Structures are given as structure tokens and as C-alpha cells.
Amino acid sequence: MSTITVDLATKKYDVKIDNTLHTRIGQEISAVWSTRKIVLLTDNNVGPLYLEDTSRQLRDKGFDVLELVVPAGEQSKSLSVAGDLIGKMASAGFTRGDGLIALGGGVIGDLGGVVASLYMRGIAFIQIATSLTAQVDSSVGGKTAVNLGDTKNIAGSFYQPDLDLVDVTYLDTLTDRDLVEGYAEVVKTSALSDQNFFEFTGQIKSISDIREHAQELSQRAIAYKARVVMADEKEAGERQFLNFGHTFGHAIELLAHGELRHGEAVAIGMVAISSRFEQNGIMPKGMTDELLSRLEAVGLPTQSEFIGTTHFFDRLINDKKNHGGVLNLVALESIGNPVIVKKKIADMPAFMEN
CATH class of the missing domain: 1.20.1090.10 (Dehydroquinate synthase-like - alpha domain)
Structure with missing residues (x-):
């Protein structure tokens, strides 16, 4: 496994790269987070492929998982979708000590980062990047944003994750x-x-x-x-x-x-x-x-x-x-x-x- 550490003035986290990480999600995340409520955010393309197994691994490590699925595509990168997700988290009793995991490509990573940064002024955030775009670019570095109408990435924040998991076997299911x-x-x-x-x-x-x-x-x-x-x-x-x-x-x-x-x-x-x-x-x-x-x-x-x-x-x-x-x-x-x-x-x- 290759590990690249992003060491910033206010945050330090690892980007782990290996083709077996999808089998060790619970282990990797429990090494970074204590047990807590987790939003597992994905879209309706990635969800049918990986959501069930990822949730199982997290629950096996004692995490309380709320699965949230949004439509695949750029249209989900919006303030209205972010607001809807925040509302569901509030209804489920999420607190500042809980976390959000983005399981997907660039859209899910961006959307998840925005929601994590806004909920109670910021909760813990992890990325599991399933597309090549997310793995090589958008999941690293903390830039998160949503679109407003035809203006791309206009509302967002710099919000670094606690961990970034990159497994190239996820790419096998990409067209x-x-x-x-x-x-x-x-x-x-x-x-x-x-x-x-x-x-x-x-x-x-x-x-x-x-x-x-x-x-x-x-x-x-x-x-x-x-x-x-x-x-x-x-x-x-x-x-x-x-x-x-x-x-x-x-x-x-x-x-x-x-x-x-x-x-x-x-x-x-x-x-x-x-x-x-x-x-x-x-x-x-x-x-x-x-x-x-x-x-x-x-x-x-x-x-x-x-x-x-x-x-x-x-x-x-x-x-x-x-x-x-x-x-x-x-x-x-x-x-x-x-x-x-x-x-x-x-x-x-x-x-x-x-």
C-alpha cells in the first residue's frame, strides 16, 4: 500500500492507495474515527455496486450508519440538495461528534464536503473515491463546492478530510x-x-x-x-x-x-x-x-x-x-x-x- 500524507498547518491526513482497500474499509476508518453516527453518502450509480458492502463493514466495526443516496450527475451538486441532506441528518439526531463519508466520484465528494463543512459548522469527513477523476484530483486537497444555476462551483469551502481512500478496483465498474x-x-x-x-x-x-x-x-x-x-x-x-x-x-x-x-x-x-x-x-x-x-x-x-x-x-x-x-x-x-x-x-x- 502507498500512503501519501497531506500535512497542512491546521490538518494532517493520509491518502491511502491500494487495490485491496475496498475489503478493509471498516478497519481503515475505525483506525481514524471512534464509533459514532455516520452518513454514508453516495449516488444511484455507485450505490447499487458498493453501498451494501461498505455499510456492512462499517456496522461490523460498531458505527451507526445512515445511508443517503442522491441522483447521479452534476444536478445533485446544488444548495437545495445539500440542504435536504442536512435536514435528514438533523432529523436523525446527528451531532458535532459524528461524521460523513462520501462514497463516489467528484460530485459526491464535492457535495459531501460541503454538507460536512456546514452541518453544525463542521463535522468529520472522509472520502472513498470511486472514479478516476476523484482519485487523482478532486478527493485530494479539500476544495468542495456546489453549483448555483449555470455557475459552477460558486458556493463552497476549503474543508479537508480526515482520510482519503483510493482503490483502483473501483474503476473496474466504470464505463x-x-x-x-x-x-x-x-x-x-x-x-x-x-x-x-x-x-x-x-x-x-x-x-x-x-x-x-x-x-x-x-x-x-x-x-x-x-x-x-x-x-x-x-x-x-x-x-x-x-x-x-x-x-x-x-x-x-x-x-x-x-x-x-x-x-x-x-x-x-x-x-x-x-x-x-x-x-x-x-x-x-x-x-x-x-x-x-x-x-x-x-x-x-x-x-x-x-x-x-x-x-x-x-x-x-x-x-x-x-x-x-x-x-x-x-x-x-x-x-x-x-x-x-x-x-x-x-x-x-x-x-x-x-
């Missing part, structure tokens, strides 16, 4: 599309991290390669993200680098109205921003092609009709990285050397036309 969208975040992280990791993603030529090397991909991606989070927990500096491709990607994802997965939109966003920065001499020639080869090898989309439209620019205005009309965009001077490039939103149409 190829749901697996591959998470790989976009791996490619992003490899480009930000170093040449060695980037060369490793260059060796991934198929979906079966992702499945075969999932544990190593997760370990490398999590190790990089943990280093960044420990250096900049609240995204005041270098943690902003993790947004590479996300400013454009979030806009595209929202305009697609559910037709694109998050990672698919990020893949498009990375290519779009990289090609513009190459044309402007900020990124070296050929880097966009390097990204394209990795993304297209596994079938990720890399283009969108939404880029450069009026609606696209409208979405940029609501982006969290909009600071008084200026966007902090991420570019790569070279592999492993990301930089922030400030662009006025008013100048974005001209920038996109280049």
Missing part, C-alpha cells in the same frame, strides 16, 4: 468514457509536474493502458497535488496552476448542458488555451501537439464549437478565477514549469482570434 474523462486530469497533472511523469503519460496509448497502470498514475498525480496543496492550501499562489485548462473547460462544460463530462471539457480547454499561448509565443512550439497526442490516444475530445462564441465569453465572467475583470490563466513555459498569465476578460475575444 470507458467515465474512466477516460478522469485521465484528462492525469495528463494535465503530468504536464505541470515534471518531464518524467509527462513521458510516462506519453506511453499510455489506449484505454486498456490506463486500466493497467491506474495505480501508478494515481500515485504520481496525487503526490504532485499533495505537494502543491501543502505549499498553498487556499489557492493564493501555485495551487492556481492546477487550473490549467479549467477556465475554458468549465465554460465549455456548462455550455454543453451535460453532453460533456468534466474531464472531456478540461481536455478541450487545455488544447484551446495551449494553442493560443503557442501562437502568442508564451508556450513553446509543439507542446499543444504533445498534449493532443496524449488526449487523442484514449479518445478524449479536443475541440468544441463553443470556443470563441458570445456565450463562451459570458461564462468566463462568472469564473472563480475572474479577479476584477482579469483572468489568471495558466500556461506552461516548459513541462513542469507552469506560469500565471493575466488576461483582461475584455481582451479575450481578440486573444481567441489569434
Whole structure:
């Protein structure tokens, strides 16, 4: 088993990575938490696969488990759903000494983190990440949020878990599309991290390669993200680098109205921003092609009709990285050397036309 420790000023926790963790959930959680009431939050995709066994393991260790299931998909990341969950917890008599476990992908992790942070001003929180997106990215680092209408991740908090369990055997039940969208975040992280990791993603030529090397991909991606989070927990500096491709990607994802997965939109966003920065001499020639080869090898989309439209620019205005009309965009001077490039939103149409 590989353990990566996230050691912050006010919190220290482990991210455990192993392909047998799903058989030891009760053991791992009882080593971190005393017996208490637990909300086990999942969605109606993951629930039929893993909820019963996970609940049994927790009850066998003496935990009092309340199972809460929400509809799968981005629509569950809302204040109304969060409020409904909080109401059910209050009715069940949950106190500040109890906890919440998010069993699922990025949506459940985000929703669970928001609910845990709000209930009685904060209760204990653990993530069991079942998607590649959650395992390599969203479950690590404490960023939790819900959407408001068409504005993504607008209401949330930095709320670190007490433990993060990453078991790649959960990926066996993902469709190829749901697996591959998470790989976009791996490619992003490899480009930000170093040449060695980037060369490793260059060796991934198929979906079966992702499945075969999932544990190593997760370990490398999590190790990089943990280093960044420990250096900049609240995204005041270098943690902003993790947004590479996300400013454009979030806009595209929202305009697609559910037709694109998050990672698919990020893949498009990375290519779009990289090609513009190459044309402007900020990124070296050929880097966009390097990204394209990795993304297209596994079938990720890399283009969108939404880029450069009026609606696209409208979405940029609501982006969290909009600071008084200026966007902090991420570019790569070279592999492993990301930089922030400030662009006025008013100048974005001209920038996109280049």
C-alpha cells in the first residue's frame, strides 16, 4: 500500500492507495474515527455496486450508519440538495461528534464536503473515491463546492478530510468514457509536474493502458497535488496552476448542458488555451501537439464549437478565477514549469482570434 500524507498547518491526513482497500474499509476508518453516527453518502450509480458492502463493514466495526443516496450527475451538486441532506441528518439526531463519508466520484465528494463543512459548522469527513477523476484530483486537497444555476462551483469551502481512500478496483465498474474523462486530469497533472511523469503519460496509448497502470498514475498525480496543496492550501499562489485548462473547460462544460463530462471539457480547454499561448509565443512550439497526442490516444475530445462564441465569453465572467475583470490563466513555459498569465476578460475575444 502507498500512503501519501497531506500535512497542512491546521490538518494532517493520509491518502491511502491500494487495490485491496475496498475489503478493509471498516478497519481503515475505525483506525481514524471512534464509533459514532455516520452518513454514508453516495449516488444511484455507485450505490447499487458498493453501498451494501461498505455499510456492512462499517456496522461490523460498531458505527451507526445512515445511508443517503442522491441522483447521479452534476444536478445533485446544488444548495437545495445539500440542504435536504442536512435536514435528514438533523432529523436523525446527528451531532458535532459524528461524521460523513462520501462514497463516489467528484460530485459526491464535492457535495459531501460541503454538507460536512456546514452541518453544525463542521463535522468529520472522509472520502472513498470511486472514479478516476476523484482519485487523482478532486478527493485530494479539500476544495468542495456546489453549483448555483449555470455557475459552477460558486458556493463552497476549503474543508479537508480526515482520510482519503483510493482503490483502483473501483474503476473496474466504470464505463470507458467515465474512466477516460478522469485521465484528462492525469495528463494535465503530468504536464505541470515534471518531464518524467509527462513521458510516462506519453506511453499510455489506449484505454486498456490506463486500466493497467491506474495505480501508478494515481500515485504520481496525487503526490504532485499533495505537494502543491501543502505549499498553498487556499489557492493564493501555485495551487492556481492546477487550473490549467479549467477556465475554458468549465465554460465549455456548462455550455454543453451535460453532453460533456468534466474531464472531456478540461481536455478541450487545455488544447484551446495551449494553442493560443503557442501562437502568442508564451508556450513553446509543439507542446499543444504533445498534449493532443496524449488526449487523442484514449479518445478524449479536443475541440468544441463553443470556443470563441458570445456565450463562451459570458461564462468566463462568472469564473472563480475572474479577479476584477482579469483572468489568471495558466500556461506552461516548459513541462513542469507552469506560469500565471493575466488576461483582461475584455481582451479575450481578440486573444481567441489569434
